[in-house]
Amino acid sequence: MLTLGIETSCDETSVAIIEGDADSGMTVLSNVISSQVALHAEAGGVVPEIASRAHLTMMEPVLAQALADAGVTGKDIGAVAATSEPGLIGALLVGVSAGKALSVAWNVPYVAVNHMEGHLFATLLENPGLELPVVVLLVSGGHTMLVAMDQLGSYRVVGSTIDDAAGEAFDKVARYLGLGYPGGPVIDRLAKEGDAKAIRFPRALVGNGLDFSFSGMKTAVINYVRKHPEAENADLAASFQEAVVDVLVAKTIEAVKVTGANAACLGGGVAANSRLRERMAQACKAEGIPAFIPGREFCTDNAAMIAAAGAWRLKADGPSGLDSGATPSGGRSTLFA
Amino acid sequence: MGNQMLTLAITSSTDVVGVALGSEGQVLGSQSVTTDRRHAEELMPMVVEVLAKAGAEMGDLGLMAVDVGPGRFTGLRVGLTTVRALALALNLEVVSATSLELLAWVAPSGSVAVVIDARRGEVFQQQFLDGAAIGDAIVGDPASLGAQIQPGTVAVGDGADRFVEYYPNTIRGMSPSPEALIAIVEGREPLPGPAVLPLYMREPDVQINIKTRHNTKKQSS
Ligand SMILES: [Zn+2]
Numbered sequence: 209m210l211t212l213g214i215e216t217s218c219d220e221t222s223v224a225i226i227e228g229d230a231d232s233g234m235t236v237l238s239n240v241i242s243s244q245v246a247l248h249a250e251a252g253g254v255v256p257e258i259a260s261r262a263h264l265t266m267m268e269p270v271l272a273q274a275l276a277d278a279g280v281t282g283k284d285i286g287a288v289a290a291t292s293e294p295g296l297i298g299a300l301l302v303g304v305s306a307g308k309a310l311s312v313a314w315n316v317p318y319v320a321v322n323h324m325e326g327h328l329f330a331t332l333l334e335n336p337g338l339e340l341p342v343v344v345l346l347v348s349g350g351h352t353m354l355v356a357m358d359q360l361g362s363y364r365v366v367g368s369t370i371d372d373a374a375g376e377a378f379d380k381v382a383r384y385l386g387l388g389y390p391g392g393p394v395i396d397r398l399a400k401e402g403d404a405k406a407i408r409f410p411r412a413l414v415g416n417g418l419d420f421s422f423s424g425m426k427t428a429v430i431n432y433v434r435k436h437p438e439a440e441n442a443d444l445a446a447s448f449q450e451a452v453v454d455v456l457v458a459k460t461i462e463a464v465k466v467t468g469a470n471a472a473c474l475g476g477g478v479a480a481n482s483r484l485r486e487r488m489a490q491a492c493k494a495e496g497i498p499a500f501i502p503g504r505e506f507c508t509d510n511a512a513m514i515a516a517a518g519a520w521r522l523k524a525d526g527p528s529g530l531d532s533g534a535t536p537s538g539g540r541s542t543l544f545a
Numbered sequence: 546m547g548n549q550m551l552t553l554a555i556t557s558s559t560d561v562v563g564v565a566l567g568s569e570g571q572v573l574g575s576q577s578v579t580t581d582r583r584h585a586e587e588l589m590p591m592v593v594e595v596l597a598k599a600g601a602e603m604g605d606l607g608l609m610a611v612d613v614g615p616g617r618f619t620g621l622r623v624g625l626t627t628v629r630a631l632a633l634a635l636n637l638e639v640v641s642a643t644s645l646e647l648l649a650w651v652a653p654s655g656s657v658a659v660v661i662d663a664r665r666g667e668v669f670q671q672q673f674l675d676g677a678a679i680g681d682a683i684v685g686d687p688a689s690l691g692a693q694i695q696p697g698t699v700a701v702g703d704g705a706d707r708f709v710e711y712y713p714n715t716i717r718g719m720s721p722s723p724e725a726l727i728a729i730v731e732g733r734e735p736l737p738g739p740a741v742l743p744l745y746m747r748e749p750d751v752q753i754n755i756k757t758r759h760n761t762k763k764q765s766s
Contacts, residue, residue, distance in 0.1 A: 255750075255751050257618065257750055258751070261618075261622075261743075264622050267630070282634050302622055305588070305589075306626050307630075309627045310631075312592065312603065313603050313634030313635050532586065
């Protein structure tokens with residue numbers, strides 16, 4: 209069966225079509241992503257009303273492209289899934305409204321999907337045989353957490369940030385250094401020209417073994433630059449990135465050991481960071497832990513992961529009502545035990 | 546449902562969400578509901594019900610009609626996204642009207658000011674004479690826009706209801722209706738869905754929100 213997924217929770221408008229589900233194996237037939245990054249660059253962060261307007265503008269062309277790329281028509285679609293939580297409410301409602309309309313027009317079930325569950329399913333898109341339990345490091349501009357994925361539908365947060373998300377720390381440091389927005393990609397790029405050992409920033413390995421703290425690292429960069437205004441941006445970027453990656457990798461390995469998981473997986477926008485991908489693969493190899501790192505297009509927000517989670521949720525829980533809406537960030541979620 | 550070309554009309558730019566099914570300008574069935582923030586929740590079940598009550602199916606639709614605002618940004622986007630998605634899935638075109646035109650349509654003839662609540666203490670306003678617009682739609686504070694209206698002009702719309710001190714000659718409780726939409730779009734040129742644009746009439750608030758990608762703090766639920 210083909211599932212069409214829709215993602216509009218933040219600043220990416222995405223529509224994808226996948227075949228199959230997590231039990232039978234999945235094939236991504238199309239995964240069209242229209243990024244709004246340029247629209248939000250001037251403000252240095254995602255502006256909700258600008259995001260919502262762009263989702264409305266892009267929904268129809270992205271949808272048409274996803275059908276064309278997959279070489280299918282509406283008649284071939286067996287279910288429609290859309291992200292309904294968490295995210296920007298006005299942005300979510302564009303995808304939810306489009307998803308419900310398509311499901312009625314095509315007379316197929318509609319499934320509301322939790323965006324975070326989508327990120328957990330991203331690894332399964334490319335690794336259908338992956339044996340649970342696994343630990344997934346979900347790391348993006350909005351959050352940083354270690355999730356024990358015990359079974360499909362059964363997840364525990366075993367560690368999370370007590371202050372800034374990792375991506376947020378990248379954004380703040382990049383803004384402080386005047387590098388532009390979004391911070392992750394610019395620091396990633398600049399760090400390749402710098403010396404990661406130039407400056408030893410503190411690794412905040414906070415109390416409870418698996419929690420994270422990034423605001424201290426951001427402050428350390430700012431303090432260092434005040435004392436050493438001559439410091440090279442490339443060295444600062446590389447050294448800061450190295451400190452963040454060190455912590456992310458160490459805690460992920462620790463979480464795999466503590467929970468007895470079979471493997472370590474990555475998800476979320478910061479999982480596209482090249483140094484994190486490289487170091488995670490190396491560290492897992494050294495520890496004899498299998499590492500599953502999704503392709504970049506499945507790490508950043510995308511609709512293929514929403515279709516994947518939706519196809520499985522439809523089998524597990526049945527369709528969502530046409531009277532269902534959306535829940536913004538900070539709203540109640542029952543995804544994590 | 547025979548060979549009639551059915552039109553499905555959706556209005557959702559104010560706090561009234563409405564759906565009507567029409568044929569050649571005649572209304573075959575309709576529903577409306579007043580809601581503060583549940584436009585997306587209310588709309589699709591009403592579409593299904595209006596069609597079912599008329600004994601029609603999705604495949605019987607020949608045209609989509611939509612209210613493009615101005616009004617509530619999220620509300621008008623819910624309507625427009627729904628209409629564009631239906632149009633794409635059913636291979637249909639779309640006709641549209643503004644919420645100001647729809648209110649003028651249901652107002653009495655003569656001199657009418659349509660006044661829609663724009664939030665943040667402002668209103669969208671446009672004046673009509675016997676149903677025809679005189680002047681452009683404008684946005685501003687109701688005290689000064691209300692003062693621009695000629696004596697004897699009747700005001701309609703949720704903006705006039707809300708700021709009745711500036712619009713003393715108001716017919717209260719009127720909203721853009723899906724029935725009016727069926728009537729008003731008769732004969733209008735249909736366009737491809739993406740060519741039917743929202744009428745925001747205001748630039749977006751630039752309010753930086755970097756913490757919104759996901760829940761930032763630990764989830765305790
Ligand atoms: Zn995400």
